[in-house]
Amino acid sequence: MSGILAKYVAPSVGTIVGAIMLLSPIKAVWEIRKTKQLGEINPLPYPMTVVNCVSWVIYGAVAADPFIAPANILGIVAGLFFTMTALPHCTQKLQDIIQGIMVFSGCLFGILSMIGVFALDSKGIKQMWGAMSVAVVIIYYVIPLSTMIQVVRHRDASSIYLPLAVASIVNGGAWTVYGLAVQDVNLWGPNGFGAFTGCVQVALRLLFGAKKAREDVAHGRGQCEVMEIEHRPKVEHERQRSSVESLASWKQDDMSDSKALLPKASEQINTVQTEDGQGTKMKENMGANHRHSEV
Structure with a gap:
């Protein structure tokens, strides 16, 4: 039973978890694809993922181990996608580094393949690619050590x-x-080191916590309070401005109505004056006729 767990269940779990880890940058890479900006994302692990997975696929092939290749084939595809997505948005210096990693590793794999074909037997080929895979994965695991040093230094x-x-x-x-079950040092050696670095990271996180995250939350609350305080006078100002604009609009409408009534009033006055003038003339004519009749 223990043999089944060690030789079948353990590598199956490792394959699934490894695939999840290899796909973990997908959210950040999709953000790069959407915004067309690299931001604070470090793209250098992406080409290293390709190099690491290629070396393990080759080792799995020469070692005739069916559990090694599947997750690493997925890692090659994912790493290439991540690299090609990030590359156009990198600085010239980062582009040169990424291109250098890819070209150098391609040349190295080609040279090692030629050595394996013409100079080594099957056992020697396995040892050569095993050493290559271990070296790459150790570099892969050493990268977080610089982060751990900064964590201890800043206690964050x-x-x-x-x-x-x-x-x-x-x-x-x-x-x-x-690796221990199949007695392969190329498997249990680097992966034991990887598990150790993971334990150190968890211990540091539990020991120091996320100081920066707490400060960001506090800073965010402070900003909200300041924005609320700053927003209050703006609201009052907008209300006063709205009242003034309403009053001005009412006065303007009133003046417009008055202007509209002026022509009508003038017309009525002119009509009255005309009628008064006609009445006066009629009276004068009647008076003249009366005097003429008396004569």
């Missing part, structure tokens, strides 16, 4: 993503168990 573990650190423990532990 906000840069450590806890779920990913836990996944590193599970993934490294599963492959370590499998």
Whole structure:
């Protein structure tokens, strides 16, 4: 039973968790694709993912191990997609580094393949690609060490993503168990180191916590309060402005109505004056006729 767990269940768990870890940058990469900006994302792990997974696929092939290749084939595809998405938005310096990694690793794999074909037997080929895979994955695991040094120095573990650190423990532990079961030092050696680095990251996160995240939350609350205080006089000002505009509009409408009534009033006055003038003339004519009749 223990043999089944170690030789079949453990590598299956390692394959699933490893695939999840390899796909974990998808959200950040999709943000790069959407915004066309790199922001604060470091793209260098993406080409290293390709190099690491290619070396393990080759090692899985020469070692005739069916559990090694599947997750790493997925890692090659994901790493290439991540690299090609981020590359156009990198600075010239980062582009040169990424291109250098890809070209150098391609040349190195080509040279090692030629050495394996013409100079080594099957055992030597396995040892060569095993050493290559271990070297690459150690570099892959050493990268977080610089982050850990900064965590201890600043006593702030906000840069450590806890779920990913836990996944590193599970993934490294599963492959370590499998490596010990099949007696392959190329599997249990680097993966044991990876599980150890994951444990250190979890311990640092629990010890120091996310100081920066707490400060950001406090700063965000302070900003909300300031914005609310600043917003109050603006609201009062808008109300006063609205009242003044309403009063001005009412006066303007009143003046417009008055202007509209003026022509009508003038017309009525003219009509009255005309009628008065006609009445006066009629009276004068009647008076003249009366005097004429008397004569």
